[in-house]
Amino acid sequence: MLRELFGGLLVAFGLYSALPLPQVEWKKNTMRYALGFLPLIGLLVGACEYGWLALAQNWQLNAMLYAAGAVLLPLAITGGIHLDGFVDTCDALCSYGDKEKKLEILKDPHVGAFGILWIIVLLLMQFGLFAQLYEAPRAAGLLLAGYALARAFGGGMIVTQTCAKDSGLARLFADNADKKQVSYVMAGWIAACVCWLLVMGKGFGIAAFVLVLLYFVYHVRLCYKQFGGITGDLCGMCITMIETLVLLVTVIGGLCLR
Numbered sequence: 001m002l003r004e005l006f007g008g009l010l011v012a013f014g015l016y017s018a019l020p021l022p023q024v025e026w027k028k029n030t031m032r033y034a035l036g037f038l039p040l041i042g043l044l045v046g047a048c049e050y051g052w053l054a055l056a057q058n059w060q061l062n063a064m065l066y067a068a069g070a071v072l073l074p075l076a077i078t079g080g081i082h083l084d085g086f087v088d089t090c091d092a093l094c095s096y097g098d099k100e101k102k103l104e105i106l107k108d109p110h111v112g113a114f115g116i117l118w119i120i121v122l123l124l125m126q127f128g129l130f131a132q133l134y135e136a137p138r139a140a141g142l143l144l145a146g147y148a149l150a151r152a153f154g155g156g157m158i159v160t161q162t163c164a165k166d167s168g169l170a171r172l173f174a175d176n177a178d179k180k181q182v183s184y185v186m187a188g189w190i191a192a193c194v195c196w197l198l199v200m201g202k203g204f205g206i207a208a209f210v211l212v213l214l215y216f217v218y219h220v221r222l223c224y225k226q227f228g229g230i231t232g233d234l235c236g237m238c239i240t241m242i243e244t245l246v247l248l249v250t251v252i253g254g255l256c257l258r
Contacts, residue, residue, distance in 0.1 A: 011024060012035065015169075016081055018078060033178060035159060036181070040148070042147035044077060046145065046148060048073055049073060053066070057137070063134040064131060081236065085237050085240070086241075088106050091105050092226075094118075095114075103164060129247050132254075139201060141201070142246055142249065143247070143250055145194075146197075146208070149194075149209075150238075152189035154239035155182075155186055156186040156190075157220065158177070159174060159177050159183050163229050164229030170230055194209050201253060212246065
């Protein structure tokens with residue numbers, strides 16, 4: 001059991017982070033609980049973001065320099081794997097093709113014009129939000145849970161929803177995961193993150209969770225309507241959007257509380 005858990009930890013961090021950890025073979029026993037460790041990577045990202053904010057304030061850095069570092073920090077930790085899903089999904093949705101066409105675009109390794117356009121929009125939005133957060137950080141504690149919450153929802157999709165394809169990372173993890181146990185773990189992560197949001201959010205934690213929940217329901221409906229199910233890219237899109245929504249509420253909360 002402990003060997004399987006440790007193997008799952010290494011699989012999760014090996015795929016969903018850029019940290020230099022030992023690689024393990026992807027087998028049934030190493031992948032059974034791997035998704036349950038995905039929110040732990042988000043917890044690491046959130047802690048680093050909070051630490052970077054404290055460090056930037058201590059050094060009295062310029063708001064733009066802080067914002068640039070805050071945008072790049074998750075990329076350095078995760079390798080941008082979820083942003084890749086965001087880009088591919090934007091390309092597929094903007095194609096206005098049928099389900100089969102959209103799924104082909106998700107599988108295509110090339111990046112289209114719409115993907116580039118929307119990733120620029122996303123990063124510019126995050127940059128502006130982080131710059132404003134630096135000026136009004138009273139609700140910054142929400143960031144500690146926001147990145148983990150995003151991965152709990154994104155990973156939960158894989159073990160609770162139907163895959164759109166018979167291949168791909170989402171299908172691979174879904175087929176090899178202990179869905180019942182991982183679902184319980186993800187529910188525990190979500191409950192813990194919500195408790196943290198309620199404690200640290202000064203009322204805005206409730207708003208953050210409600211907004212995230214509404215988006216998650218919308219995203220799942222979108223996946224079935226446009227793609228016939230979920231894929232790894234669509235989970236990456238979900239994670240990226242939830243991160244940004246929590247950041248948005250964090251900024252609004254800081255402005256209201258200052």
